[in-house]
Amino acid sequence: MSNPSLLILPGDGIGPEVMAEVRRIIDWFGTRRGIVFDVSEDLVGGAAYDVHGTPLHDDTMTKAQEVDAVLLGAVGGPKYDVLDFSVKPERGLLRLRKEMDLYANLRPAQCFDALADFSSLKKDVVAGLDIMIVRELTSGVYFGEPRGIFTEGNERVGINTQRYTESEIARVARSAFELARRRGNKVCSMEKANVMESGILWREVVQKVRDEEYPDVDLSHMYADAGAMQLTRWPKQFDVIVTDNLFGDLLSDLAAMLTGSLGMLPSASLGAPMANGRPKALYEPVHGSAPDIAGQGKANPIACILSFAMALRYSFDLGAEADRLEAAVQKVLAEGVRTADLMQAEGGSPVSTTEMGDAILGAL
């Protein structure tokens, strides 16, 4: 059997810096644990636009379809703000999600003990927080047609379409229920069924999947606005949250911010199983490209490293190795090693991106 394959797309801003640390971790697994990956690297986002005039070259798209998993850094930057919508860095990412059909976006919001003080929320509200948001990622208003800016009478109108089929809802619901079974066995589904028909269908289908296939899982429903409130008020009431693409975008970012340390949070985007049984998969940190600190060696590589841990767990069935890597991160944090974003006002001196990588390698 050939080695499992990884395509690395560092992207823009701090993407390349944090990805460099991930590559060292990948190498460590090869030399120390005998888990060898075939790694290739390519461009995405602004970096791809600069070379190819498109944020994702067709060849890169083809490669992404062929590998076992894609690791992405981050895309975007002020330099590209002036570009047309169709070639903005984000379109590269959105094309990957859509064409690989990565319908289930897993966004854990976990509060690391060593960092609980870091949140803008009170410590007792967030300490020990561990929720998983499952966001639908390939449909809804992100991709629905018709869309665009049209002229009607003597003015323009901007139009987007929210659109969900029963099967699109059912498959992401299944992802959420499967995850719940391996966690607290509790799913909360969020929509706006009180004002949107797509939300009515969403609620109905999620309930049906639960009743017919996952009767053992506890399911509740909440309007997305109430969900935003409850996440802020007492996030520990949740285990798994399942929601659509747009609500998931806001709610997962909100949940991420509750933990106070965005530089820590990974994500996985999963699709249907390939011929080899592995799901199509893309892993990326939740944080953006942070152009303000790019190239300065200040970025926190942990979110990207933990994204690789998610790859070990969800793509390669190496849960124990993922645990090992996560434990190394915890250890380093407990020892007080901090990149600049993890420093409290009180002081101490921050380590660089590479020094954080060194520390994690040391802990491994």
Place this chain on the structure above:
Amino acid sequence: MSNPSLLILPGDGIGPEVMAEVRRIIDWFGTRRGIVFDVSEDLVGGAAYDVHGTPLHDDTMTKAQEVDAVLLGAVGGPKYDVLDFSVKPERGLLRLRKEMDLYANLRPAQCFDALADFSSLKKDVVAGLDIMIVRELTSGVYFGEPRGIFTEGNERVGINTQRYTESEIARVARSAFELARRRGNKVCSMEKANVMESGILWREVVQKVRDEEYPDVDLSHMYADAGAMQLTRWPKQFDVIVTDNLFGDLLSDLAAMLTGSLGMLPSASLGAPMANGRPKALYEPVHGSAPDIAGQGKANPIACILSFAMALRYSFDLGAEADRLEAAVQKVLAEGVRTADLMQAEGGSPVSTTEMGDAILGAL
């Protein structure tokens, strides 16, 4: 000149209880300040459905169009969950907003000094918080066509349409800039221009209104997901936020929850000026109908009372009287008077809805 007119729609759940306290405040202004209103009352939501089979009778709609301002309590309750979408309590509220063309929903998120401990956020993050969210209320995905649940091939699909015209965006932007001039002179506009064309148009039009009509106001733009994060991280960075109907629904609820005391927050929904110069207007608390505590005399009437204060300010140009009423509320809170929702775990004994009304009348 005839007295200014008010239509009171107590609605469902705790609506009638909290509105009873508002009526006492209205009477106080009549007898003590010589500010007399012609008050009529009618049904909305489930209460209207129970009598008329519709959550808003046409006669009530007509009355709402004729009065100077509408005061609404709350709508909805579990009893009505089984009803068809078209007659759900919420449809009554949405019809009022749409037919009165109340396009600017003003949602202040203010943290009362006496209640700063109450938030799930750290005290320094929220103490003194005073932001105003201006939410577009009559368009977007709430009202866009096509909408519904359709059959395509062998499955159903739920569809809603996000739709904004230039003039719809421009008028709510003006509301935000006008408000900003009377506050911190700073507006942040939120959308998802990176993935939605309606967001691109939104951003462009808001910028144009600023450049052509409000060059003195400081305008920034933020993606709505980043907005949710920044509201959670450091909400005091904002003064006025302007956003669309759906983002506004989530973000204003999130902002409300930051303050920790939902029972305190009023809202105003304003439309174009009528013949008498007053804007079409509906005032309502941000909280819902709270069916779990309805009829027990436990509800906090302050949000509804402060909604009446907003009516004094925005409909009747009685800013000084609004200040007086708001000061009375502050005083009562500073004295430690608390309804059950405002009690910390530590104890003390809560006052009833009516006792809170008594206290505020006393302070007036």
